[in-house]
Amino acid sequence: MKRREFIAATAALLLSPAVAQEIRRRIGLLFVNELPPAWQSAWLDGLRNHDWVEGKNLTFEYRFARSQDRLPAMAAELVAVGADVLMAGNPQAAVALKSATASVPIVFVGVADPIRIGLVNNLARPGGNITGLATFVPGQFISKQIEILRELVPTVSKIAVVANPGNAIHKFVLAEELPQAAGKLGLNFVIVEAATAEELDTAFAAAAAQQPDAIVPFGDPLTLRNAPQVAALAAKHRLPAIYLSREFATPAGLISYGPDYPDLFRRAGGYVDKILKGNKPSELPVEQPTKYELVINLKAAKELGLTVPPTLLARADDVIE
Known part of the structure; x- marks a missing residue:
């Protein structure tokens, strides 16, 4: 084969669809914690x-930061490696990535109120280089959780809330949504804070000292990473608790109600697919959950002396015996 023919044949091979398919695109992923196995499996399924x-x-x-203060440096690392798409698995990671780049496309998952924390302009047309999946509709979700908790504990009048002062979304919920829920439902709230695993023990003890009827640990990378500890602390202080995801109820927690996180991560694969095929994040609407999960742990209820109403059991997606 002549040299010119060889070069032409090689070029044709390189441009063929079969070879082009093998070109690897790079995805940079930023989290505070490792993903629970079910979430990771759903994410990979969504891509497949x-x-x-x-x-x-x-x-x-x-990149797994383990602590919030490491997120900015890790976000910069992911931009530097030349990722085609960046993915954030919680609000803090999403904020860090958005601060690190205005050009690389970003997909977030697990952000409760992306407008309030400055990620997007609006849900329908996000603008900029970021879009993704929100976890719930702001202004309504906490009230829904508490209504479910009251079905299980009808006499509840004072509820403790565990919030992370480093979570911007928690600040908005405490300042706006919680007062609205208090007025609507006729409840009093006790606020305690924890930013580290060690502070969780102190926060639960401080909450228990004020004799609440129940407790709501807000969803956060801290509480998720320490879900067994959080559930154990609620049991230790004999406080009925409602959590954001089944990762709390499955080991020992009483009840959880929240978005189907594996479904959100599965759907995130569709966003990545669209962006890798040329769609702009600014033109991809932020979506909200279409599935919510109610998980009830009957063993935990029995240990607290609670009887789960049949109407609540009938609505449960999963009942742990």
Whole structure:
């Protein structure tokens, strides 16, 4: 074969669809904690549903900060490695990535109010380089959780809330949504704060000292990472608790009600697919959950001397015996 023919044949091969398919796109992922196995599996399934497979046409760059103060440096690292798409698994990570780049596309998952914390302009047309999946409709969710808790504990009048002062969304909920819920439902709230695992013990003890009827640990990377500890503390102080996800109720927690997180992570694969195929994040609407999960732990209820109403059991997606 002549040299010119060889070069032409090689060029044709490189441009063929089969070879182009093997070109690996790079996804940079920023989290505070490792994903629970069910969430990770759903994320990979969501990508495979669109023919994106790690090791075939995708390469992942994971960063797990463990603490919030490490997020900005890790966000900068992911931008520097040349990721085609960046993904954030919680509000703090999303804010860090948005601060690190105004050009690389970003997909977030697990952000309760992306407008209030400055990630997007509005849900329908996010603007900028970021879009994704919100966890719930602001202004309504806490009231819904508390209504469910009151079905289980009808006499509840004072509720303790565990919030993370480093979570911007918690600040908005405490300042706006909680007072609205107090007026609407006729309740008093006791606020305690924890930013570290060690502070969780102190926060629960401080809450218990004020003799609430129940407790609501807000969803956060801190409480998720320490879910067994959080559930154990609620049991130790004999406080009925409602949590945001099944990761709390499955080991020992009383009840959880929140978005189906695996479903959100599965749907995130569709966002990544669209962006890798040329869609702009600014034109992809922020979506909200379509599935919510109610999980009830009957063993935990029995230990607290609570009887779960049949109407609540009938609505449960999962009942732990």
